[in-house]
Amino acid sequence: MKKPKGLRQQDYEALSDLRYALRQFMDFSASAAQSEGVPAQQHQALLAIKGNKDGEPMTVGMLAERLIIAPHTATELVGRLIDGNLAERRTDPDDRRRQTVHLTEKAEELLVRLSEVHLAEIREMAPKLIVLLAELEKTGSKTGRTS
């Protein structure tokens, strides 16, 4: 059987374990968001706005990029956040055509609670994930791209 050089059974085990760990984390995260009454995607939108680089205000276009969704989907998502009193739109005073999305106090409080439980979960999973990533990174650099 032909195999790309350097790809061993243990690499498949590490790949599979990595995906399992990521699934568990996403599953945990979606349940945590649900228990706060928000769909996972809305939670991710709030986190992306809150955690934008250097605290920069978020535009709908940037949000679409960060969430890897279509711009019109991001627009709808922001609409639902506004309906849920989780976000508000503001017009950029320096550029009247530019609108930014900001969190409400309700969203800030929700994110504090959700982020605290996420930090606890990450503390549990991080050591294993770091080992798997380091292992696969090493294999990846030896193997290179063969396809």
Place this chain on the structure above:
Amino acid sequence: MATKHQDHLGEGDYEALANLRYSIRRFRQFSAKEADKLGLSPQQHQALLAIKGLPRGREMTARMLTDRLLMGRRLVEELVQQLVDEGYVEAEAPTKGRSGQVIRLTCKAEDTLDQLASAHLFEIRKMAPELMQALRILQDRQRMQRITWML
């Protein structure tokens, strides 16, 4: 007052959490595209990888696959049937006393996984540094919090 709780988590933590999720999303997006190129859905690919990723000498059953994929039993049954129909796996009829149907990869599945694995390793090599950095920032934050509590 309302902003007092901000003391627990700094802006850097939110940024790290947001970056972590972005890295994971990008990786999953990449993975789904690679699988799609070979005609597999992301779930089909993950099912094959889960079977392949079992330590040598162990066999995958439908029940184990349910646990591993974190999917409902019905959905996993459908997924396995699709994979059988498309020639990626062979499912042995369940025999008495076993914890469920044993599922094995075909040569076609092995070849497909080989093709996918090298592209994934390449992507992981790109993604791993930022993902590990986000994880370390968040881990350190926890450690610092514990130290603060002890003081």
